Amino acid sequence: MKLQRLRIENFKLFRAPFEIDGLTDGLNLFAAPNESGKSTVAEAIRAAFFERHRSSAVEHLRPWGESSATPTVEVDFELDGKPCRLTKAFLGKKRCELVIDGRPMDGAVAEDHLAALLGFRFPGKGASTPEHMGIPGLLWIRQGTSHDIASAVGFASDHLRNALGESLGELAASNGDAVLKAVEAERNELLTQSTGVPRGVYADANKLRAELEEKLEELLADVESYRSGVDRLSGLRRDHQRDEAAKPWTALREQLVVAQQRLDEAKGLDQKKTAQEAALKQIGAQVSSWRTQLQAMEREEATLAQREKNLQATQEGLARAIGELQAWEPRHAAAAKADAAAREALRLARQAASRVAQEKTVESLAEQFAVLLQSHEKAKAEQEKVTRLQAEAQALAVPEGELRRLRHCADALRTAQARLDAVATALEFELQPSAGVRVAGEELSGSTRRTVIARTDIEIEGVGRITVLPGGADLESLAIERDQARDELAALLQGLRAESIAAVEERVRQQALRKSEAAAAEAVLAALAPKGLGALAADMATREARLAEARKVLQDMPPAPADDAASLSSPQAESQEVAARAALETASAALNDAKVAAGNAREQVKAAEDELAAVKATLDDPARAGRKTEAGGALTDALAQQSAIQDKVAELAQRLQTINLPVLAQDVERLDRSVRQAEAAHNQRATEITRLEAELEARGALGQEEAASETQRELEHATRRCTELERRARALDHLLKLLREKRSALAQRLRAPLQKHLDHYLQILFPGAQVEVGEDLSPGRITRQGLRGAQSGAFEELSVGAREQMGVVARLAYADLLREARKPTLLILDDALVNTDEERLRQMKRVLYDAAARHQILIFSCHPEAWRDLGVVARSIP
Template sequence: MKLQRLRIENFKLFRAPLEIDGFTDGLNLFAAPNESGKSTVAEAIRAAFFERHRSSAVEHLRPWGESSATPTVEVDFELDGKPCRLTKAFLGKKRCELVIDGKSMDGAVAEDHLAALLGFRFPGKGASTPEHMGIPGLLWIKQGTSHDIASAVGFASDHLRNALGESLGELASSNGDAVLKAVESERNELLTPAAGTPRGAFADAIRLRTELEADIERLRADIESYQSGVDRLSGLRRDHQRDEAARPWTALREQLAIARQRLDEAKGLNDRKTAQDAALRQVTAQVNSWRTQLQAMEREEATVVLREKNLQAAQEGLAKALGELQAWEPRHAAAAKADAGARDNLRLARQAASRIAQEKTVESLAEQLEALAQSHEKAKGEQDKVTRLQAEAQALAVPEGELKRLQRCADAHRTAQARLDAVATALEFELQPTARVQVAGTELSGSKRQTVIARTDIEIEGVGRITVLPGGADLESLAIERDRARDELAGLLQALRAESVAAVEERMRLQALRKGEAGAAMAVLAALAPKGLSALAADIAMREARLAEARQVLQGMPPADAAMPSSAQAESEEGAARAALETASVALNDAKVAAGNAREQVKAAEDELAAVKATLNDPKRANRKTEAGAALTDALAQQSALQDKVAELAQQLQSANLPVLAQDVERLEQSVKQAEATHSQRANEITRLEAELEARGALGQEEAASEKQRELEHATRRCAELERRAKALDHLLKLLREKRSALARRLRAPLQKHLDHYLQILFPGAQVEVGDDLSPGRITRQGLRGAQSGAFEELSVGAREQMGVVARLAYADLLKEARKPTLLILDDALVNTDEERLRQMKRVLYDAATRHQILIFSCHPEAWRDLGVVARSIP
């Protein structure tokens, strides 16, 4: 199928007739800006074929604002070498006419015949949807849908299967699929579809076998436990009878009594040693006390010479400190006088600096005040300008929407006048200068052309009267329509107080100009007075007050002395004087402190020497020293005797080993308790085991275990039977699927061939699988890390877009081999494709154009310059 000519009228964007002819058999490129009508042309082609001419669901085909228009599409095309023409008119004067090789059909018969030829169908009612569009819906790519191919393939799958041959259709609907589904159904009753784990009766049988195995295991454990209990009861009875006869706890009690007696004897020795230790500590303390007194008396006698030396050193230090104090007193007085003079100079210098700073402040405030006053005057002028311009803009304002309404009325009046002129009677005059002619009471002269729509009298002086009676059935209605449009236009102009549409447009332009000038003036005003005129005036008043205050402060300041040093110099001199005074003060204070400390040291040394001499001259000191020596000798003798006694008791305690004796008592006490408790517990255990074994012996556990064993054997056989059946069905299903897949691959080979042909141009070395639904499946390409494989849906939008176009070209090749009509329409089908990939797609399209007619619509003419065909614009 090849388009040759397309004509549309009153179709959406195109009110006037639009005709496109000269379609080539290969590539046809239409490149134009957005909203120029490319998609409208593509939609007109789809509407001509897919929509019923009597459908009332195609209101969207009318031009905007034209509720009475009749959208019309006329297509000339070639089908199987035969010339065809399809003409459809929607909504208004509905009609459909199809001419094939000179034979004409019309109405629904023509539409159904064309649908059968091209491979699509019509909906029962309403507008056509993608599910009805079949082969053309697959090959005619609508804007923004090139990447979505699965649904389009599904809607055209029957036609594609027919193109592949009857065998593929049989593969999808034969008894073979029924057998496969039956095997799959029976297999899925025993195994889950995905993981192949047991389910249904198979899972129930395995569960029953597991439960029986657990019951048998529990019964066997109970039987073993019963037998173990019988053996334990025999051992406990034997041990109990042995201990009852021997009574081992009696001998242990006798050993415990002996151990306690030994422990008491050892504790007596320990008490005596503790008492001797206390006595020894008292005597040792007395020895140390007398020895300390004698040593202190000896140190007092040696202290007199030391105290005399200390007193002499303190007196020498006092003399040195008094000399330092006398040296620093005059220096400090001179530094204090210099500091006072420097502070006076600094005060006078700062007064002079303050006056100079105040003078500069006065000057700065005066300059600022003058600048603000100038800004205030300019701002007032700009404010007046803004008010005037806004008032002018308001006076020129045209209500929103009125200009568009006026323009529509003017267009309607021109259209009505043009239509009236087309059917009215035209009168052309070529008059001599002396001729006197009146038309409808108006005198004419020279060359003139005039149209008349009603009875008109032409009076020629010296000749007579000629009456013109215009004809035409629509003349009166057209005149009424013209007058109505003229009156409406005049009413709108009168309401706007304007003479013409151009005058209103000029008002709008002047209003915009005044608004712009007002905005510029407001910007200047905002720069001069950011916070407004009132704030600027308040700022001026505040600065005037500050200036007056600054001048008053300046008048109250004393005059500056030119001979005074600078403030920085005065501060430097005052800092040096202050530092010298601080140094002298610190040195004087240090000298005073040193002299005071020296006096205190001399006094302390004198007191210490007097105290030592008084102590040594005490007459009772000699008696105390003699008594202390005798007491020390007695205490040393007593200490030696007690040390011998303590050593003897320690030797006896070490031989007795008191801790070990205490452990013997504890050990034997525990042994007695354990022996008696063990005998009692064994008797209780014997009683409990006798009762438990008597109860368990009556349960018949061995008989129950035998019954469970028989049930387990039956369940095991059932599991084995179901397992064999499940494995057999699973194996059979795999074989059937493998055979079916192999057959499907063989039947899909023609489509695979065409896909591979285009894929090697776009992605050299890549492979694509064809799914059971004939849509592109998994794609394998070579990447940086080797072969990479992924589903079609996992590709980026751009890659899916490219693969969608490639797949449609392959379907077109397949259909052409089956002698089916093919035409490809790409409406902005590669908008997400980068420059490099688009270059490859152009090679693909150029190759496909040798076999098919391809219509490409794009809003990027520069991207298609190297396609090899001239880009056409929409007329």
């Protein structure tokens, strides 16, 4: 199958009709940028063959925003050497027309006939999907799907198997295959197809065996539990009778009474010790209080001398503070005077600096005003020049197109004159000086030439008249054409008030020259007055006003001082003022500190005098001596009581050391628990005996041992059944494996033609590599030589780029196989190798060039530079 022409209209991107013709039998390369319509062209080909013309599921074929458009595709192609034309219109005016070697068909009949020829089928309803596209779906690669080969091969497998010949079909329909299917069916009744897990009767037998094993285990556990219950009942009765006779809880209760008495006695001693310790603590507090009171009285007596020393020290400090204050007062006065002088000097210096700055401002403004005045004068002159040049250019202006019309008329006149001269009668004269010859009333002399287009009289003096009658059918029309061109030219020249075209051209040149000079003058004017003459005049007036104001300010300033203060610069005066202010601040701070220190010293002297008076008043109090004597006696009594209580506490502590109170408490708790536990255990044992007697009586009535024996027999039967089914399943599984291996070896030999074509292209792409053909006819394991020797891997384990390349190679091999089976082939590669590097792409071009000798290949790419060495000229879309 070879495409020859494609025409599409109202199809997605292409609203207007678009046609591709002149397709060659081999390689056809289409290179264009993204979104230019390459994939749309490929989709139009697919839609023409794969979609039913009456399908309503192809709305996506319409151009965007064109809800009433009718997508139309027309394809001219050759099939088995016969010319064919397929025309399809979708959605709007639906139609399908197929003409094969002059025989027309239309509608669904034409579509079904074409599907049978090319090896695909239509869906029951809806849009066509890859599973319906068969051989064309395998060979026509959509953008981004070249690496996905398995599913496409699966959809085309029936057609490929037919192309492999009758042998593979016979293999699929042979008795051996029937045996394989029968074995597989019987094996699958016992084992799952994929994982080999038991199923059916085999799974049921295993399940029954597991259930019986579980049931037997439960019954045996119940029998064992019954026997252990009988033994436990005998033990419980024996222990209960023993305790009933011995009554061990009575002895424990007597021990508990003795332990409680010992604990109570120990607690009484501990309480006495606690009371004595509390009394000792109280008397200790009293001793501390009386001792503190006596120590305070002694400290008050010692404070008198300390207060007298403090008073003397504060008086000396006051004298020093007053001396410091008196020393800083004259210094502060001198610093204040120096600061005032420095501030006055700074004022005068700043005044002088302001006057100098204002004088400079006046001088600067005067200079600026002079510059602006000069620029204004120059700008006015340039403005006049621009106005004059523009007026001259306007006067010389030639209306737009007039010069072109003049030249056109002159060319037409020359052409008409030349054509007229070519057919007119030419008269050449060689006259003697004395000859008198007149042509059309004009006297001639010497050598001359005249062209005659109408009746013309030649008068020769002394000879007579000669009348020339020129002939020619076109002579009159050519003369009229020449006269019209001459009149039009004369009218144009008259309208422009010019004598010739050269004068008009000179006028245009002069106009251009004036415009150029005006532009240069405008540039000068723009440089002198960027914002115009008005703005420049306003700026000049502003500067003049600012100059007058600055002069007025300078005039109002006080005159420069004549004393030494004027000799100081402003920075020097500021530096002196800062130093004087710092000295004043230092003197002020020191004077203030001296005042504060003197005030603090006076306060300290007064406070010391008050404290000394308070201490003397306290010591001179008549009741103080009595309180001191009373506190001494109370302290002596308290110390005696404290000693007596300490002796009692020591005696109680010594007695308690022989008694371990926590251990006694633990003994009471231990014996109490033992009594309660012994009684509870005796009662619980009696309850357990009653419960076991009832439970064993109930179990004995169930016949558990007989049930366990019956279950054991059933389990042995189920085990034998499972063993039989297991042997059968393993035998069938092994037999199926052997049959499949033999069938696979036979199928491998039958797939040899496809293997041959794959190897042919593979040696071009990967020299020395080998590829296996799977049972589904898709590429399987690939073995290549690498840096570490032979490397083998499945097709799915290759990189996306390598799978792209192998996908294209496999499709070329399928095309060769189909061609040998006399099936139609056409390959379409829509950006099929976008993940291929430069080196691999070079090898793939060799592969494609080799395949193009046998097949027509359409390549669509957005990288034209990558295909320059393919050997064909790239065509653009649209």
